[in-house]
Amino acid sequence: MIWSLLLVGALAGWAVLDGMNQGLGATLRQVGRTPGERRTVLTALGPFLLAGEVWLVAAAGILLAGFHDLERDLLLVGYPLVIALLVTWVLRDAGVWLRSRRPGVRWRAGWERVIVAASVGLPLSAGALLGTALVWLPPQPSLTARVVVPVLTALSAVAVTRVLGTTFVATRTSGVLRERAARLAGRALPWSAGLLAASAIAYVVLVPADGPVDAVLPPLVVLAGSGSALVARPALADGRLHRGLAAVVVGGALPVVAVAIALAPVASPASTLELVLLGCVPVLLAAQAWVWWTFRHPVGPRDAVFY
Amino acid sequence: MTTLSGSGSRLGDHPEPSRIFPWDPVSSAFRGPSVTLVSAVDAARTQFALLAGFHFLFVLVTLGLGPVVAIFQTRWAVTRREVHERATRFWGQLYLVNYALGIVAGILLELQFGLHFPGLLDVAGEVFGAPLAVETMVAFFLESTLLGLWVFGWHQLNRWVHTVVFWLVVLTGYASALAVMVANGFLRNPVGYELVDGVAHITDPAALVLNPAAVLSLGHVLGACLLAGAFVVIGVSAWHLRRETAFDELFRRSLRTGVVVGAVGALLAVGFGFSQFSYVTQGAEAGQHPVVGVALGFMILGGFALFLGAIPMLALMIGGALFRLPFRRAVYGFLTAVLPVPFVLAILGWLTREIGRQPWVLVGVLRTSDATSAHSATTVLVSLVVLVGLIATLAVVDWVLLGRLARLGPGSPVLGAPPSQAREADEPLTFAEVSR
Numbered sequence: 001m002i003w004s005l006l007l008v009g010a011l012a013g014w015a016v017l018d019g020m021n022q023g024l025g026a027t028l029r030q031v032g033r034t035p036g037e038r039r040t041v042l043t044a045l046g047p048f049l050l051a052g053e054v055w056l057v058a059a060a061g062i063l064l065a066g067f068h069d070l071e072r073d074l075l076l077v078g079y080p081l082v083i084a085l086l087v088t089w090v091l092r093d094a095g096v097w098l099r100s101r102r103p104g105v106r107w108r109a110g111w112e113r114v115i116v117a118a119s120v121g122l123p124l125s126a127g128a129l130l131g132t133a134l135v136w137l138p139p140q141p142s143l144t145a146r147v148v149v150p151v152l153t154a155l156s157a158v159a160v161t162r163v164l165g166t167t168f169v170a171t172r173t174s175g176v177l178r179e180r181a182a183r184l185a186g187r188a189l190p191w192s193a194g195l196l197a198a199s200a201i202a203y204v205v206l207v208p209a210d211g212p213v214d215a216v217l218p219p220l221v222v223l224a225g226s227g228s229a230l231v232a233r234p235a236l237a238d239g240r241l242h243r244g245l246a247a248v249v250v251g252g253a254l255p256v257v258a259v260a261i262a263l264a265p266v267a268s269p270a271s272t273l274e275l276v277l278l279g280c281v282p283v284l285l286a287a288q289a290w291v292w293w294t295f296r297h298p299v300g301p302r303d304a305v306f307y
Numbered sequence: 308m309t310t311l312s313g314s315g316s317r318l319g320d321h322p323e324p325s326r327i328f329p330w331d332p333v334s335s336a337f338r339g340p341s342v343t344l345v346s347a348v349d350a351a352r353t354q355f356a357l358l359a360g361f362h363f364l365f366v367l368v369t370l371g372l373g374p375v376v377a378i379f380q381t382r383w384a385v386t387r388r389e390v391h392e393r394a395t396r397f398w399g400q401l402y403l404v405n406y407a408l409g410i411v412a413g414i415l416l417e418l419q420f421g422l423h424f425p426g427l428l429d430v431a432g433e434v435f436g437a438p439l440a441v442e443t444m445v446a447f448f449l450e451s452t453l454l455g456l457w458v459f460g461w462h463q464l465n466r467w468v469h470t471v472v473f474w475l476v477v478l479t480g481y482a483s484a485l486a487v488m489v490a491n492g493f494l495r496n497p498v499g500y501e502l503v504d505g506v507a508h509i510t511d512p513a514a515l516v517l518n519p520a521a522v523l524s525l526g527h528v529l530g531a532c533l534l535a536g537a538f539v540v541i542g543v544s545a546w547h548l549r550r551e552t553a554f555d556e557l558f559r560r561s562l563r564t565g566v567v568v569g570a571v572g573a574l575l576a577v578g579f580g581f582s583q584f585s586y587v588t589q590g591a592e593a594g595q596h597p598v599v600g601v602a603l604g605f606m607i608l609g610g611f612a613l614f615l616g617a618i619p620m621l622a623l624m625i626g627g628a629l630f631r632l633p634f635r636r637a638v639y640g641f642l643t644a645v646l647p648v649p650f651v652l653a654i655l656g657w658l659t660r661e662i663g664r665q666p667w668v669l670v671g672v673l674r675t676s677d678a679t680s681a682h683s684a685t686t687v688l689v690s691l692v693v694l695v696g697l698i699a700t701l702a703v704v705d706w707v708l709l710g711r712l713a714r715l716g717p718g719s720p721v722l723g724a725p726p727s728q729a730r731e732a733d734e735p736l737t738f739a740e741v742s743r
């Protein structure tokens with residue numbers, strides 16, 4: 001139980017916190033039209049790049065220590081997707097770190113394109129992997145289900161991260177950038193709601209129900225998408241950005257929780273480890289809270305520029 | 308392959324998961340001689356070795372340069388002198404640009420065990436996974452979170468808090484090195500466990516952590532890291548001093564710090580190096596490969612050379628004698644030229660350790676060939692080319708950038724600069740005029 005909570009917590013944390021970074025990367029050149037605007041958007045990302053991606057590093061560690069059967073099976077069936085996830089993750093990071101290390105116009109524009117492409121590829125592969133876990137472990141008899149569900153979850157992940165990223169940029173910037181980001185978020189919201197609903201419907205239709213848990217799962221996903229759209233759209237339109245951000249964060253975390261409930265993997269951990277990890281969780285959460293609290297404001301003249 | 312027994316119904320229980328591409332598109336498309344030339348085991352080992360090697364080249368600098376940056380920042384916090392601030396920002400920027408690739412390569416390594424050595428997880432997942440989980444969940448998590456705070460909190464945190472944050476980054480980095488070495492030490496010298504139905508369980512956590520193959524090796528590796536960090540500092544400083552680039556005081560101080568750090572590193576590396584023979588010689592189960600003898604020979608030779616070289620260097624630091632030598636320019640050139648030495652020695656060291664372990668992945672318990680996954684050689688080769696090609700390209704780009712930043716000198720590092728100076732001329736920031 002503890003292990004499942006740790007795993008779901010880390011995965012959901014990654015989905016929303018790094019999801020914001022992925023969406024920010026994917027829309028970098030749409031929100032920022034000039035080099036200066038893009039540098040501002042990357043400054044808004046600044047402290048959160050590392051703080052977001054460590055959640056997946058942690059999830060991988062939990063998987064390795066507590067769920068080696070799940071890890072082995074998932075990596076076996078999803079081998080090409082895992083490689084794609086690693087490649088896009090690495091490219092996204094490399095783009096963000098290297099883009100501003102040289103002055104040349106072409107150097108910067110080149111890495112920006114890498115950031116955009118990799119930030120779309122990352123949720124695409126992560127979403128596909130999540131769908132793969134649902135319909136390949138254990139293998140579903142119908143080939144249609146095995147193809148359609150991962151494709152839809154992949155597209156949903158792209159849409160959800162887009163919503164998260166643009167809403168996040170709107171809260172972290174000001175002026176024209178904020179307007180543009182909020183507008184893009186408003187436009188992406190129906191897509192994420194629709195794709196999540198489509199994924200849920202495909203799952204209901206194509207995968208034979210197996211127990212009461214399966215009945216809870218699809219409505220939860222539909223609710224996540226539509227609910228967050230219903231709350232966030234008016235909030236964004238009225239400029240109540242934090243309310244909008246909260247709505248899309250909840251909407252981004254719920255599908256991951258739903259998949260975890262459906263899979264309900266069994267842990268096989270080392271017993272002494274639990275105490276160590278549980279003892280540390282408060283410290284880790286405190287460090288994260290410190291970062292997110294320190295940099296909650298829109299970026300301004302006091303913020304360090306690095307990326 | 309070993310299977311878990313006596314474990315109720317679980318997800319991993321279903322017959323044999325089929326693959327996304329059941330017919331293995333890669334090998335059926337290119338089925339040819341390559342399949343017979345390289346086995347999947349070889350491809351998996353090569354992939355791991357190359358990725359780990361790249362990762363380690365960056366780790367050496369992260370762990371070695373970290374203390375140098377922390378020392379300069381502490382001096383800055385105490386004295387508030389500009390030369391210390393500049394040194395912190397200059398070395399800190401090199402530290403960060405190196406760190407970026409350390410992370411990126413570490414990410415690629417993390418899933419290697421599950422991707423290519425699932426047999427290792429079946430047999431030893433519980434034991435071997437525990438230190439790696441502590442490492443990723445605790446050490447990396449804190450290290451990275453705090454590093455973000457350090458970089459971007461430059462103008463916002465109190466200067467003492469800011470300094471402490473960086474010391475914590477260094478400390479958590481060392482903690483993660485310990486965790487990794489515990490995992491790797493278990494492979495080299497398995498202790499503190501028992502085998503039940505072919506699955507290893509932890510019986511003695513203290514023995515696992517205090518494993519000489521973990522603790523002594525950690526001392527040895529940290530020595531190597533300090534040497535590498537020191538050689539970067541010394542080499543770059545000597546380059547600037549040779550060219551008289553207007554930052555004489557900063558680079559003299561840096562060079563002096565580098566020599567002291569390097570001397571400590573040489574002492575640790577040689578001392579812990581010999582102490583490792585306590586368990587290496589017992590490990591007669593592991594086969595002896597000719598490469599091991601050669602690599603070990605070079606490492607010992609290099610170790611002694613560095614150790615003996617540290618003594619005159621320390622002597623030359625007294626009263627800044629080095630900076631007044633008549634032939635100092637030649638010495639500066641030499642100090643820059645030898646920058647790669649500790650890196651070469653450290654890679655030779657890992658070759659000694661990892662090849663010395665063969666044919667076992669877990670000495671005496673599990674053979675490497677029994678631990679690899681069911682993927683075809685071609686599948687593993689394709690991922691090898693993709694991942695290693697990617698990291699090699701990025702590594703070269705990063706080293707070129709590091710060289711450029713090192714040559715540019717401490718005139719105006721981006722790290723810690725006010726926003727108006729951190730950006731390029733054509734990048735007016737959207738917030739610069741409005742204040743919060």
Ligand code: HDD
Nearest residue numbers: 057366369409410413414416417447451480483484487528
């Ligand atoms: C002796 C030191 C050492 C060794 C042998 C290894 N590492 Fe490492 N690793 C570090 C020392 C380190 C570090 C110094 O702590 C790094 C470098 C840059 C950083 O962020 O932390 C790091 C980063 C790093 C990251 C990125 C963490 C992040 O996103 O913050 C991962 C996932 C790994 N490593 C994983 C591994 C694995 C699976 C290894 C086993 C083969 C391994 N490392 C060997």
Ligand code: HEM
Nearest residue numbers: 524527531576577580581606607610649652653656657660
């Ligand atoms: C006289 C000096 C040295 C001796 C006697 C020595 C001895 C050894 C031995 C026996 C091993 C293998 C341990 C194993 O298989 O478990 C080893 C590994 C290693 N050595 Fe050295 N070494 C020396 C100097 C150095 C130097 C100068 C460096 C780097 C700058 C270095 C870096 C490494 C590394 C990174 C490893 C792999 C990790 C480990 O096993 O600790 N060594 N060394």
Ligand code: HEM
Nearest residue numbers: 352355356359360363487490491657658661662667668675
């Ligand atoms: C970062 C420094 C490291 C370097 C440079 C390094 C280098 C190598 C090399 C050269 C091999 C290939 C050996 C062969 O096939 O003959 C290898 C294999 C391997 N290493 Fe390491 N290694 C490092 C760290 C680690 C750590 C920390 C672990 C475990 C926690 C580890 C686990 C393995 C495993 C599982 C294999 C593949 C199976 C095998 O060949 O035994 N390595 N590594």
